[in-house]
Amino acid sequence: MSQDVRDLVTPSCDLLALGEPTHQEPAFGRVRNELFAQLAERGFRSIALETDRVAALAVNDYVQGGTGSLDTVMREGFSHGFGDQEPNRRLVSWMREHNRNRPPKERLAFHGFDAPTENTCAPSPRPYLEHARDYLRLDLDVAGLTGDDTRWSRPEAVLDAAMSPGATTEAGRLRVLADDMLTALYSRAPELITATSREAWFRARTHLTAGLGLLRYHKQSSLPLEPNPRIAGLLATRDALMAQNLLDIRGIEEDRGATLVFAHNLHLQRNPSIWRLGDRGADWSGAGAIVSSLLGERYVCVAGSLGRSEALGLHDPAPDTHEGLLQSRITTWGLESASMAPSARTRTDTHPGQGYFPLDRATLDAVDAVLHISDGATAGAPAHG
Numbered sequence: 001m002s003q004d005v006r007d008l009v010t011p012s013c014d015l016l017a018l019g020e021p022t023h024q025e026p027a028f029g030r031v032r033n034e035l036f037a038q039l040a041e042r043g044f045r046s047i048a049l050e051t052d053r054v055a056a057l058a059v060n061d062y063v064q065g066g067t068g069s070l071d072t073v074m075r076e077g078f079s080h081g082f083g084d085q086e087p088n089r090r091l092v093s094w095m096r097e098h099n100r101n102r103p104p105k106e107r108l109a110f111h112g113f114d115a116p117t118e119n120t121c122a123p124s125p126r127p128y129l130e131h132a133r134d135y136l137r138l139d140l141d142v143a144g145l146t147g148d149d150t151r152w153s154r155p156e157a158v159l160d161a162a163m164s165p166g167a168t169t170e171a172g173r174l175r176v177l178a179d180d181m182l183t184a185l186y187s188r189a190p191e192l193i194t195a196t197s198r199e200a201w202f203r204a205r206t207h208l209t210a211g212l213g214l215l216r217y218h219k220q221s222s223l224p225l226e227p228n229p230r231i232a233g234l235l236a237t238r239d240a241l242m243a244q245n246l247l248d249i250r251g252i253e254e255d256r257g258a259t260l261v262f263a264h265n266l267h268l269q270r271n272p273s274i275w276r277l278g279d280r281g282a283d284w285s286g287a288g289a290i291v292s293s294l295l296g297e298r299y300v301c302v303a304g305s306l307g308r309s310e311a312l313g314l315h316d317p318a319p320d321t322h323e324g325l326l327q328s329r330i331t332t333w334g335l336e337s338a339s340m341a342p343s344a345r346t347r348t349d350t351h352p353g354q355g356y357f358p359l360d361r362a363t364l365d366a367v368d369a370v371l372h373i374s375d376g377a378t379a380g381a382p383a384h385g
Contacts, residue, residue, distance in 0.1 A: 025312060
């Protein structure tokens with residue numbers, strides 16, 4: 001058992017994935033902050049969280065020393081309610097202070113790698129496509145094709161194929177338009193970067209790929225499928241977009257240093273992700289499975305594990321479960337090689353409202369290490385920020 005994440009950073013690693021088994025236990029964010037501080041000393045220069053990539057541009061502006069308040073950036077720079085989490089606030093505050101008086105190449109960068117979607121809705125692609133259109137100085141009536149933004153953002157557009165605008169003639173024209181703009185963005189890159197900057201070009205590409213991703217997600221929403229294939233298709237599409245974002249981020253950060261990515265285990269594990277609730281269920285390849293297959297040894301994965309949690313109402317695990325065996329060896333929190341995990345059974349004392357996905361043998365066999373937190377109430381003292 002170790003509390004030094006640097007033990008896991010192999011010479012080939014440039015994307016270290018740190019998973020959490022639930023979003024509802026803040027101790028994982030606190031421990032993540034400690035580990036990222038260790039990694040910054042080891043040459044890591046960026047972190048990517050499971051939050052909207054476009055919104056996160058405002059967070060990166062702030063940690064680079066930009067104007068504005070911490071309250072504003074936490075409210076506007078995160079999706080999925082993650083801006084309300086205290087560990088994230090401490091992370092942003094610490095990164096800004098860390099970057100103070102450092103040259104740009106040594107500053108820490110903040111990225112989101114999620115698509116701008118929520119659980120039951122996805123917004124209109126209009127503002128993302130218009131950002132790219134304006135950067136390219138094109139005369140295109142994007143709003144005329146998208147129409148009222150609410151027809152895209154209402155829950156029915158994702159939950160009911162018949163209500164989705166994703167298969168309309170206008171959506172098809174938007175996909176062609178966005179693809180043409182992406183080609184133009186690359187073909188005109190020399191003149192555009194000379195006239196603006198590499199940062200502005202990458203920002204335009206980030207908006208444009210987000211808009212394209214939303215069009216693909218809405219297209220998937222429009223397919224008249226049975227519930228289980230429908231859920232699986234949407235989950236797979238979202239993770240494919242997340243994987244593309246991670247690869248883009250590594251392209252941006254490649255010359256500066258390695259990246260820590262933090263998200264739910266389901267998005268980062270190498271083996272297929274599985275979700276079950278009653279007679280509903282889905283199996284799909286998460287972003288980690290996709291990226292790992294492309295990066296090979298450059299991708300190192302750590303799965304999160306939890307013993308007990310007051311925040312979740314989760315009690316000590318049974319001794320013969322994967323978490324129970326880890327609990328017997330780790331008193332606060334620690335990192336342990338997944339190859340050391342003995343045979344055990346999957347935990348069964350959880351319920352869906354906790355958002356907790358227990359460890360299983362397939363996941364352990366496909367990750368490099370486990371981060372186990374024994375008790376969420378005491379692990380990861382808030383040392384930063």
